[in-house]
Amino acid sequence: MKTNDPKKLNLPTAAELKETLKxxxxxxxxxxxxxxxMIVVVIxxxxxxxxxxxxxILFGKLLDKxxxxxxxxxxxxxxxxxxxxxxxxxxxxxxxxxxLDFIGLSxxxxxxxxxxxKLQNLPVSFFKQWKTGDLISRMxxxxxxxxxxLGRQLIFILNDSLVVIGSLAWMTWKSPxxxxxxxxxxxxxxxxxxxxxxxxxxxxxxxxxxxxxxSHVLVEGISGIQVVKSFAQEEKEIQKFKNKNQDLFAxxxxxxxxxxxxxxxxETITMIGIGALVYFLGYEVIQGKFSIGTMFVFFGYLxxxxxPIQRLxxxxxxxxxxxxxxxxxxxxxDMKTETEETIDPVEISNFNGKVxxxxxxxxxxxEGPWTLKEVNLTADPGTVVALVGPSGAGKTSLVDLIPRxxxxxxxKVKIDGTDIKRLSLKFLRSQVGIVxxxxxxxxxxxxxxxxxxxxxxxxxxxxxxxxxxNAHDFISRMPQGYDSMVGERGSTLSLGERQRISIARAxxxxxxxxxxxxATSSVDAESEKEIQAALESxxxxxxxxxxxxxxxxxxxxxxxxxxxxxxxxxxxxHEELLASSGIYSRFHNIQVKAAEA
Numbered sequence: 001m002k003t004n005d006p007k008k009l010n011l012p013t014a015a016e017l018k019e020t021l022k023x024x025x026x027x028x029x030x031x032x033x034x035x036x037x038m039i040v041v042v043i044x045x046x047x048x049x050x051x052x053x054x055x056x057i058l059f060g061k062l063l064d065k066x067x068x069x070x071x072x073x074x075x076x077x078x079x080x081x082x083x084x085x086x087x088x089x090x091x092x093x094x095x096x097x098x099x100l101d102f103i104g105l106s107x108x109x110x111x112x113x114x115x116x117x118k119l120q121n122l123p124v125s126f127f128k129q130w131k132t133g134d135l136i137s138r139m140x141x142x143x144x145x146x147x148x149x150l151g152r153q154l155i156f157i158l159n160d161s162l163v164v165i166g167s168l169a170w171m172t173w174k175s176p177x178x179x180x181x182x183x184x185x186x187x188x189x190x191x192x193x194x195x196x197x198x199x200x201x202x203x204x205x206x207x208x209x210x211x212x213x214x215s216h217v218l219v220e221g222i223s224g225i226q227v228v229k230s231f232a233q234e235e236k237e238i239q240k241f242k243n244k245n246q247d248l249f250a251x252x253x254x255x256x257x258x259x260x261x262x263x264x265x266x267e268t269i270t271m272i273g274i275g276a277l278v279y280f281l282g283y284e285v286i287q288g289k290f291s292i293g294t295m296f297v298f299f300g301y302l303x304x305x306x307x308p309i310q311r312l313x314x315x316x317x318x319x320x321x322x323x324x325x326x327x328x329x330x331x332x333x334d335m336k337t338e339t340e341e342t343i344d345p346v347e348i349s350n351f352n353g354k355v356x357x358x359x360x361x362x363x364x365x366x367e368g369p370w371t372l373k374e375v376n377l378t379a380d381p382g383t384v385v386a387l388v389g390p391s392g393a394g395k396t397s398l399v400d401l402i403p404r405x406x407x408x409x410x411x412k413v414k415i416d417g418t419d420i421k422r423l424s425l426k427f428l429r430s431q432v433g434i435v436x437x438x439x440x441x442x443x444x445x446x447x448x449x450x451x452x453x454x455x456x457x458x459x460x461x462x463x464x465x466x467x468x469x470n471a472h473d474f475i476s477r478m479p480q481g482y483d484s485m486v487g488e489r490g491s492t493l494s495l496g497e498r499q500r501i502s503i504a505r506a507x508x509x510x511x512x513x514x515x516x517x518x519a520t521s522s523v524d525a526e527s528e529k530e531i532q533a534a535l536e537s538x539x540x541x542x543x544x545x546x547x548x549x550x551x552x553x554x555x556x557x558x559x560x561x562x563x564x565x566x567x568x569x570x571x572x573x574h575e576e577l578l579a580s581s582g583i584y585s586r587f588h589n590i591q592v593k594a595a596e597a
Contacts, residue, residue, distance in 0.1 A: 023326045027146060030107035037099045044096040049162040051089040055082075055300070108143045111329065115139060118333055124405040125364060126335070133216025138332070141211055142325035207255055210248040217244050345424035351431055352381040353512035353543035354416050355402060361410035362397060362566075371397045373566045375411075379559070381512075384544045386554035388584060389563040395547045398563070399515050402545070403432045415513075433511030437518035437547075439498040446475055447482040449501055453509040465508035468538050471500035507538050514544040551588050560584065 031038065119135065221237045355378070362372040372394045379385045387395040400406050401413050404420060413420050420428055433453075441449050450465055451457040457465075462482065466472040474497055478484040486493055486501070493501070506514065516535065532553055548554050555574045562570035562577070562584045570582050577584040 023323050023330070026330065027107075027322065027326055030110055031103050034103045034106065037103055041096055041099050041103075044092040044099070045162065047092045048089055048096060049166060051085050051092075052163060053166045054085060104146075108146050111146060111333075112139060112143050114333055115143070115329060118335065122335060124400070131212070131216040133214070133219040134212040136219065137212040137215040138325075138328050142328050145321045145325040146329075207248070207251040210244070210251045214241070214244045214248050217241050342422055345427075346418070346422055347424055347427045348416050348418060350416075351512050352416050353431070354381050354414075355379040355513065355543055355545075356414040356417075357398070357401070357411070358414065359411040360398070360401070360408045360413070362394075362401065362406065362408050364406075370409075371566050372408075375566075375568055377561060377568060377571075379543050379545065381543055382541050383558040384539055384546060384554075384556070386546045386548060386557035386560045387563060388548065388551065388554070388560060388587065393563045394566040395563055396517055397566075399517065399545050399547065402513065402515065403429050403434065430509065431511055432513045432515065433506035433509055433542075434515045435499075435503050435506045435517065439495070439502045441486050441493070441498055441501060443486070443488050445480075445483050445485055446478070446501060449486060450482075450504045451508055452505055457508055461508055462504075465504040466501075468507050469500045469503035471497070471504050474500075503535070512542055514539060514542045515547075516544065517547045518549065551584075551591055 116139070217237075217240055221241060357375050357377040360372050360375040361370060363370050375394075375398060377385070377398075387398065389395055397406070401408055402415075402420070404425060407421070415423070415428075415431075442452065447459075447462055450462050454461075459482075463472060466475055466482075475482055475484070484492075486498075536556070546554055546557060554560060557574070560570075560572060560574060560577055561568055562582070564583060570577055570580065570584055572580065578588060579585075
């Protein structure tokens with residue numbers, strides 16, 4: 001039974017073609033700024049292809065005029081013309097290839113920059129949902145596929161299109177009947193190419209997925225090497241990588257199998273058609289209708305027309321690969337940040353730092369549970385508010401709303417009476433200093449890390465911030481002092497040293513609001529006392545939120561807030577909460593007994 005179903009015929013559907021054209025149009029839009037270069041490319045392409053189309057005619061003349069008639073002068077002229085033709089063609093081919101690669105790489109550079117900019121502006125929640133290895137794979141491998149399409153593959157498409165048109169035009173002029181025979185052969189090759197395209201498309205999609213998985217395991221294995229070694233799990237990580245690498249190998253071999261199968265099959269189909277054509281051409285020569293040179297020219301143009309068809313599957317595979325790469329990249333570029341600013345963001349001229357949480361409800365996912373429920377809290381300017389409670393109670397989630405790492409699902413966060421959604425993000429975050437529990441230092445010097453938030457800070461300001469964080473003494477003892485390299489993620493420093501540098505990094509910005517999320521959790525008891533004393537001095541005049549499990553560090557807080565299951569259950573001073581015999585009092589007694597044991 002005959003069928004017109006594109007899927008059963010292994011042909012792209014209209015919707016698939018429309019989507020492909022839409023994506024290719026968007027990819028091509030990145031080349032718009034280079035339209036002048038494209039004009040030169042088109043001119044160079046026309047010259048290259050016209051010179052290419054002259055080659056069969058030149059060698060046809062060589063047979064008919066020089067060799068058969070033994071004309072040495074004509075032979076010399078044709079040889080010189082052939083050499084000159086190759087030289088000129090090579091020059092313009094270089095111009096064409098160089099400019100196309102320049103355009104392609106420039107477009108990919110722009111896409112990578114846009115992608116990195118987008119990643120820098122996406123909310124924290126995005127990075128909790130996506131694998132680092134997957135993002136790196138998209139930034140490198142997928143953009144590389146786009147580079148191939150906009151560069152070398154575009155050369156093939158341009159050249160092949162013009163060569164096919166020119167070849168068929170000459171062949172039709174010489175013999176419409178034989179040309180029609182060649183055109184009938186083309187759909188057979190085209191159908192075979194489309195069949196392989198489907199197989200290659202599926203294999204390529206699996207390949208990119210497995211490549212992203214390998215990248216993810218690789219990133220985790222390197223980033224968590226200390227944990228791996230601590231638990232002697234090297235063999236486990238090696239086996240995990242081997243399994244993913246084997247999957248990648250299998251997918252790569254599947255794609256290779258498709259590639260190496262298509263070439264001999266398409267060549268076989270092509271040779272059958274060429275054999276039949278040679279027979280008819282030979283017959284025409286014997287009958288005196290064609291000269292040997294004309295037969296040579298006809299055959300040459302036929303090969304020029306067939307070669308692009310043989311390359312069709314490879315070209316289509318590259319296009320499909322670029323399409324899948326674009327489908328993985330563009331959704332990220334199109335994401336809207338959850339913390340987008342209003343049309344006319346404002347700044348507070350007289351910033352005092354009063355923070356108000358008004359009826360806050362928050363959930364990370366629309367279908368997920370409530371992380372914060374009906375939270376109402378006010379922190380007056382210059383006061384210290386301590387947040388305590390069990391892990392997962394919502395303490396960090398609450399303070400993450402202040403710099404707008406997340407937006408509340410319901411309710412408002414106000415600073416000095418202004419809804420923070422109306423504030424410029426850059427201005428808001430310039431007024432908030434944060435010291436995280438999980439310290440992250442950038443590869444570079446101690447000085448660069450301290451003044452990360454204020455690149456223009458003076459040497460005196462860097463040293464003053466380090467002193468406030470009790471970091472100046474150990475930095476001065478380092479071989480190069482403030483010019484000492486900290487290593488990747490601060491690997492050359494102890495946890496306590498990293499924490500003190502991160503505190504200095506927050507203080508150098510002189511923020512009006514300070515958030516300390518377990519800021520002293522990674523230091524020893526002696527360093528903790530010194531840092532605590534420095535922080536108490538640094539807190540003066542700043543609205544400070546302190547998250548702490550060590551209740552001894554928050555005894556002097558102006559307000560202690562106990563949070564449980566996303567709700568505020570207690571508020572008061574240290575003495576008031578101890579007297580109430582509630583949750584805070586129970587936590588305090590447990591820690592006191594643990595310290596005495």
